[in-house]
Amino acid sequence: MNKNGKTIGLLSVVVVAMVGLSFAAVPLYRMFCEATGFNGTTQRADAGATHTVNRIVEVRFNSNVSPELPWKFGPEERSVKVKLGETRLTSFFAQNLSGEDITGVARYNVTPEKVGKYFVKTQCFCFDDQRLEARQRVDMPVYFFVDPDFASDPDMADVNVITLSYTFFRARTSQAASDGFRARAPQTAQIAAPAAPVASSASR
Incomplete structure (x- = not known):
């Protein structure tokens, strides 16, 4: 050569x-x-924490929808107070306001961004694309907990409020549209509850 x-x-x-x-x-x-946890990215786990800690934080919920997606989307409750390590269930709703089936995808983060490595979701609609039929409304549960190690991190000492934010966008690919969430309105997405955490001496 x-x-x-x-x-x-x-x-x-x-x-x-x-x-x-x-x-x-x-x-x-x-x-x-x-x-x-960079940029406020939350964590995923298959099960809840093994213990709880007697420190309470408030978790607030924020929702947004991209202008190109004709959906209504929001939390069923604006905030909850949780003990560190406690698995908590909350729920959001989404409604397709258009006359066509549409697949959406949710992007999410938490603020302050430094909390991302401690905020853990065990079940969430945001793990998969969601397909809503024309005019369909669905309830979408989220199971989450704040890692008990949060309490021993000095950088978290000033954090008493965490905001979990979701933004829904229109999915771009036809494959996403075929693999999405196919519930019949109105109904709740079928998500199995995670096992309850084992209480430690710190939580008694």
């Missing part, structure tokens, strides 16, 4: 590598945010 051929081959490898990295960048960034 001559010099020009080697150069072309090398450039081809570089181009392929750059394309691969561009596709990997988004999921890698998402994984980084979920692992560190």
